[in-house]
Amino acid sequence: MNKALVLVCLFCFNLSFAQEIIEDEKPKVEKDTILNKTRIKADGVAAVVGEFIVLESDLDREIAQLKAQGADLEGVTRCELFGSLLESKLYAHQAIQDSIIVNELYIQSLVDQQIEGILAQTNGDMNGLLNFYKKDSEEALREEMYEINKNAYLAKEMQDKVIRDIEITPEEVRTFFNEIPEEEIPTFGTELKLAQIVVIPEVTEEAKQAVIDRLNGFKKDVEENGASFTTKALFYSEDSGSKNNGGLLPTMNRKRPRMVKEFRDVAFNLQEGEISEPFETDFGFHIIYLEKVRGQEYEVRHILLRPELTEDAIQKAKDEIENVREKIINGLVTFADAAREFSDEKETKFEGGQLTNPTTQDFNFELTRMEPELYSQVQDLKDDEISPVIQDEDRINRIKFKIMTVTDRIDDHKADFARDYLKIKDLALQDKQVKAIEVWQRETIQNTYIKINGEYRSCDFQSNWLKE
Structure with a gap:
């Protein structure tokens, strides 16, 4: 996990409420068992952002959780992690001011899933879970996790609100691309265009x-x-x-x-x-x-x-797609025409079986960013080669059979404005959104009560948390 991803993941945090000004507390020297460094640690409140208190233990717990999830914190400073935590608090605080509604049922369901997931990995060790969160009962743990998830939800909703209506024009995309220095123009990896024909067993x-x-x-x-x-x-x-x-x-x-x-x-x-x-x-x-x-x-x-599938229905579907594959290989029908005539997949059949990338909404799939299952199905296919029959499943169908082909392959290349317009547009939009968030943060920080305590006053934050 790189530095940016670690900082994005830092959304879970403990919550309390306060309106009063917090006096600085006397720091003490303590061994940081998470990062194996000796540091000065403020005992208790590390910061206040609007109505929210940030405790020193909040950051310690976040670091412990990130490491437990396998995050690589090499090169990520404690100040950077703390700054990300402050951002989450700021979003949550402003969400409350803007009266963003919390889906309480969703939050409670999320807590249930998280606890069940952790217990499944720890053989049902609830006592261990309570010890980790320093709680004396499951009810207290659920209350804290509810608050953690609620405010993470508020933070996400607030961030979405900031960028929701941001759009970008073709001229802005062109300007963005033209302003990239030659040596910094991105390189896009090998891309494939894929098509498939799907036959689904019929339910009686x-x-x-x-x-x-x-x-x-x-x-x-x-x-x-x-x-x-x-x-x-x-x-x-x-x-x-x-x-x-x-x-x-x-x-x-x-x-x-x-x-x-x-x-x-x-x-x-x-x-x-x-x-x-x-x-x-x-x-x-x-x-x-x-x-x-x-x-x-x-x-x-x-x-x-879901209705049961009979063995006869399954075999009939498999025989049908084998027959379609044989017709394509023998040149009796093109792959695209066979997809339009025989495929049961509504989303692709009228495009000649062409798959749409759900992330980019175009037909190109970057090889290194494919879903592992899809990658395994097409990695060895040559252009216009027809795959063997593949048995698959999805959220709707327990069993389906498909054949796949690569209709086009684009090797590694430097970004080209005409060919890669949609990808460049996404980069330009992301850049515009980041700038909008920076403006929002700068203005909101100035209008929000913020107090940073102890060692964190010496941090070199990207945002003006110290209001200097």
């Missing part, structure tokens, strides 16, 4: 009906026998993201819809306490329990089941 009507009947059984048991919807979701739902929370989803808002349309249409037409009839989305079949309505916000639980 009998399998669909079996799932519908099972969901109706859950619904009936809850409504007529008083069974727990939460428990059924915990045991039976196939949505790995929500089943451990009893099917509880992030709060749905009518004004900011995030779920697929079919899901929203059902959820927003339920009455509080009502369970829906089974319905289908691309992910499978669901029933929804509307737990609570608060204005435009809906708290829902759901159970997801």
Whole structure:
């Protein structure tokens, strides 16, 4: 992890509230067991940013967590880490002033996932977790982690607000590129354009009906026998993201819809306490329990089941794509035409199977930045070569079969304005956003009460935290 990434990761921190001016505390010499250096350490409050106190122990804990996650802190100074922590506090403080709303249900769900994840790695050692956070109960730990995540959420929302409406014109992109010194023009790695044809096994009507009947059984048991919807979701739902929370989803808002349309249409037409009839989305079949309505916000639980695939359906799909591959190799049809005729993947078939890079939104995939799984599937392919049949899966399909090809390859090269316009545009936009954040920070620091204590007064901060 490089220095910039370490500083970006430094969002978790302990929180308290204060309005009063904090007097400097007498420093003491102490051995830093994290960075193995002797340093002067202020005992207690290290800084105040608006309503938030930054404790010396906050930074110690952050350093310990970064090292535990394998971060390389070589070359990263304590002052730089402290400055990043101050930035997070500043964002969170201003978010409160701007009345940014916190999604409390989402934060609580995040805490649950974090604790479960840590316990899974430590064989359920809750006592060890409590000792690390210096807490005497799980409830106290959850309260602190809730505050940590809430303010990290506020900080992220505030930063997004600062840059949300920033746009860049083609002329600004050209100016940005022309101002890059010749020796600093970036080099882009080898890029591939990829295409694929996907065949998905067909689900039988009998399998669909079996799932519908099972969901109706859950619904009936809850409504007529008083069974727990939460428990059924915990045991039976196939949505790995929500089943451990009893099917509880992030709060749905009518004004900011995030779920697929079919899901929203059902959820927003339920009455509080009502369970829906089974319905289908691309992910499978669901029933929804509307737990609570608060204005435009809906708290829902759901159970997801996906129909079973028969062996016959799986074999039929595999035979079909093998046949398509053979036709392409024998020159009976082009890859692009075969994709348009045979592929079951809506996102790519009408583009002749051409894959879109989700990061850049163009057709180019930089070889060194590919997802590992995709890289393993195409790394040995020559231009226009057809891959063997690959068995794959995704969030929607447990099994799918595909063949892939490389339609174009661009070797390592210095950035070219015409060919690499979209990448250069992204760099120019990022540069403009960074400058906007710098202006925002400079102005907000001047208008916010900030107090830096002890050894940190001697830090050479990039931002004017000392207001000199």
